[in-house]
Amino acid sequence: MPALLLTPLLVFLLTFFVLPFGVMLVESLYLSPLQSPAGSAMTFANYAKAFGDAFYLRVLLQTVALGVAVTALALVLGYPVAYFLARTRSRRRHVLLFLVISPLVVSIVIRSYGWMVLLGRAGTVNTLLVALGLAERPLPLMYNWFGVIVALTHVLLPFMILTLASVIEGIPESLEDTAAVLGAGWWSRFRHVILPLSMEGVGAGVTLVFMLTIGSFVSILLLGGSDTLVLPLLIYQQISLLNNNFAAALGMLLLVLSLALLYAQARVFRVRGAA
Amino acid sequence: MILRLYCAAVLAFLSLPIVVAVGVAFGSDKIARFPPTALSLRWFGVALSNPTFITALGNSVVLAALTTLLTIVIGLPAAMALVRHRLPGQPVLETFLLSPLSLPGVLFGVAMLFFLGASGFGLTAWGILAAHVVIAVPYVLRTTLAVYRGLDRGLEETAGVLGATPWQTFWHVTLPLLRPGLVAGGLFAFLTSFDNVPVSIFLTTARTTTLPVTIMSYLVNQDFDPIVGAISAVQVALVLGLLFLLDRIYGIGQITSLAGQ
Numbered sequence: 001m002p003a004l005l006l007t008p009l010l011v012f013l014l015t016f017f018v019l020p021f022g023v024m025l026v027e028s029l030y031l032s033p034l035q036s037p038a039g040s041a042m043t044f045a046n047y048a049k050a051f052g053d054a055f056y057l058r059v060l061l062q063t064v065a066l067g068v069a070v071t072a073l074a075l076v077l078g079y080p081v082a083y084f085l086a087r088t089r090s091r092r093r094h095v096l097l098f099l100v101i102s103p104l105v106v107s108i109v110i111r112s113y114g115w116m117v118l119l120g121r122a123g124t125v126n127t128l129l130v131a132l133g134l135a136e137r138p139l140p141l142m143y144n145w146f147g148v149i150v151a152l153t154h155v156l157l158p159f160m161i162l163t164l165a166s167v168i169e170g171i172p173e174s175l176e177d178t179a180a181v182l183g184a185g186w187w188s189r190f191r192h193v194i195l196p197l198s199m200e201g202v203g204a205g206v207t208l209v210f211m212l213t214i215g216s217f218v219s220i221l222l223l224g225g226s227d228t229l230v231l232p233l234l235i236y237q238q239i240s241l242l243n244n245n246f247a248a249a250l251g252m253l254l255l256v257l258s259l260a261l262l263y264a265q266a267r268v269f270r271v272r273g274a275a
Numbered sequence: 276m277i278l279r280l281y282c283a284a285v286l287a288f289l290s291l292p293i294v295v296a297v298g299v300a301f302g303s304d305k306i307a308r309f310p311p312t313a314l315s316l317r318w319f320g321v322a323l324s325n326p327t328f329i330t331a332l333g334n335s336v337v338l339a340a341l342t343t344l345l346t347i348v349i350g351l352p353a354a355m356a357l358v359r360h361r362l363p364g365q366p367v368l369e370t371f372l373l374s375p376l377s378l379p380g381v382l383f384g385v386a387m388l389f390f391l392g393a394s395g396f397g398l399t400a401w402g403i404l405a406a407h408v409v410i411a412v413p414y415v416l417r418t419t420l421a422v423y424r425g426l427d428r429g430l431e432e433t434a435g436v437l438g439a440t441p442w443q444t445f446w447h448v449t450l451p452l453l454r455p456g457l458v459a460g461g462l463f464a465f466l467t468s469f470d471n472v473p474v475s476i477f478l479t480t481a482r483t484t485t486l487p488v489t490i491m492s493y494l495v496n497q498d499f500d501p502i503v504g505a506i507s508a509v510q511v512a513l514v515l516g517l518l519f520l521l522d523r524i525y526g527i528g529q530i531t532s533l534a535g536q
Contacts, residue, residue: 005356008349009372009412016405017375020383020390027389077285084282097527098518099286105514106293107470109487110507113494114292117299117307117504124295124309154292157285215379217473222494232381232473239385239477251385255378262377266370 021255028248035245046249056234060253063230066148067213073153074160074209075202082164082201083194087173100158108155112222115151116142119223143225151219156212160205167201168194207265211258297511299504307501322505331489335469338400338485342407342468343461349408350415351457355449358423369420376413380473383410388477403478403485407468414467415460422456455525462521466514 028047031040050056085096103111118124119141126138141147171194179189195202217232224233231254238247295309300318302311322328353372362368375383383406391402430452434444472487479488490503518527 002356002360002362005352006362009353009416012349012405013372013375013409013412016387016390017383017409020386023389023393024386027393077288080278081282081285084278094527096282096286098522099290101527102515102518103289103293105466105518106511107487107507109470109472109490109494110296110503110510111292113490113503113507114294114296116494117295117309118292122306122308151292154289157289211377215381217379217381218491222491232379235381235385236476239388244389247385248389251382254382258378258382262374265377 024248024251024255027245028252030245032243032245034242046246047252049246050249050253056250059229059231059234062228063214066145066152066230067210069149070152070156070213071206071210073149074157075206077153078157078160078205079164082161083168085161085165086168100161103154104158108218109222111155112151112219115147115154115219115223119147119150142223145224145228147223148220148228151223152213152216155216155219156209159212160209163205163208164198164201167198167204171197204265207261211261211265215254215258293511296504296507299501300508302501302504304501307504318501318505319508322502325502327489328486328502328506331484331486334400334483335486338404338407339465339468341404342411343465345404345408346412346415346464347457347461350412350460351419351453354416354419354423357420372416373413375409376417380410380471381477384474384477387474391478398478398480398483400483403475403483406474406478407471410471410474411464411467414463415457418456418460418463419453420456422453426452458521459525462517 029042031043031045085093121138125141129135130138175193176189179193184192215232220228220230220233231250235247235250238250298309299307299311301314301316302308303313303315303317304311357365357369387406391398396402430448431444434448470487472491475485475488479485490506494503
């Protein structure tokens with residue numbers, strides 16, 4: 001009986017989810033007909049190309065650096081909001097939660113479009129800056145790293161806030177009260193009580209946001225420029241150029257990176273479950 | 276006090292691009308600008324009379340509806356098996372079944388492109404549907420699992436003792452109790468399909484293109500035309516209306532704890 005209920009989903013995912021990655025692995029081990037018209041034997045040439053070429057190595061580094069930057073920004077920006085969300089008891093909590101969640105259900109294309117209107121050369125921000133005399137001429141705010149980082153931080157901040165808030169909520173408020181009675185100021189309460197006790201939430205939020213950043217595509221395609229090349233964009237580019245086999249090898253790299261992070265995330269949650 | 280002001284600022288940041296994307300729709304300017312110099316509804320008319328967008332919208336609605344239906348049809352029985360029976364390797368199995376959620380969409384899109392090519396299926400609407408079911412089914416699975424785990428097993432047993440057949444128990448007891456999970460999961464499955472770009476962009480053709488993919492290529496090629504603003508306004512109104520309704524019925528805390536990452 002349980003087997004019968006589970007089989008459709010299991011067979012479906014094995015066919016349309018696992019098998020495609022199998023095909024990708026095989027594709028990554030052959031040269032494309034463009035590189036070797038006579039057909040090719042199995043080879044690691046595609047991987048050697050990804051790691052041996054300074055250009056592709058730079059793309060890999062940029063992917064990781066973008067992940068670090070966006071994760072750090074989301075953590076710093078989101079922590080106070082998560083704390084407020086976890087601690088407030090008022091009716092406002094409900095409104096707050098609605099406002100944190102609602103961006104998540106709006107299409108990323110629409111959110112990116114909003115940023116394009118805001119950050120363009122003749123966009124809202126530049127018009128304001130010039131009108132206020134803060135800039136002499138419009139600043140380049142998009143089609144570069146700045147635009148990418150702003151848009152990605154916006155997309156991923158709710159994930160960080162919700163993950164942190166769920167952990168901070170579990171820390172008894174009485175601990176903070178005790179610390180306050182014993183004379184600890186707000187910084188000391190944060191530094192010695194709340195922060196250490198919320199480290200599991202920080203770990204979970206950081207791995208989640210980092211993982212989502214290095215896999216991001218839409219915001220970077222719309223708000224990035226020619227120099228904001230990261231792994232997902234490079235894969236897309238190679239597919240457009242019909243370098244399918246090289247794209248497959250890059251895909252395997254991203255897959256391994258993502259699986260490693262997933263494993264790390266599972267470890268963080270196991271620690272949390274055991275505590 | 277400072278904390279409150281800070282939170283207000285972050286929330287403003289979170290709402291800003293959405294307000295802007297919707298706001299430009301109500302301007303009369305030829306180039307999207309916010310705030311608009313003069314108010315007008317003409318871009319809604321322009322958007323509605325654009326056959327490319329209308330075709331893509333139709334494709335997206337049908338695709339998302341079929342995706343939602345299929346995810347429930349294969350996700351619900353699996354969730355029931357996972358909750359009511361002890362299976363070997365259950366944690367690993369569950370992790371695997373939920374894993375499409377955690378991998379980058381681009382990655383799966385490319386893999387699916389290779390698979391459809393190598394297997395001879397080719398780039399058809401069925402291939403896109405299969406791909407969308409893969410990325411949407413974890414939502415239904417997770418929300419249904421969460422609700423089902425919270426249910427009192429005694430209710431189903433009582434129905435059995437009172438002479439209900441397993442099917443009657445399922446239809447009259449289990450299914451109504453699972454409704455919050457199915458609604459929340461179904462909503463997220465629908466949105467996942469309806470908003471998806473990174474998977475669809477590799478699998479769609481001119482005939483099977485979806486709304487977000489069409490908007491995306493429009494934005495890449497033509498920069499910002501208020502047409503996209505008009506489409507955004509309609510979409511945001513629908514989605515937020517739906518979220519508001521669900522919040523009224525089930526509470527937003529429950530929806531997010533069910534579907535949240």
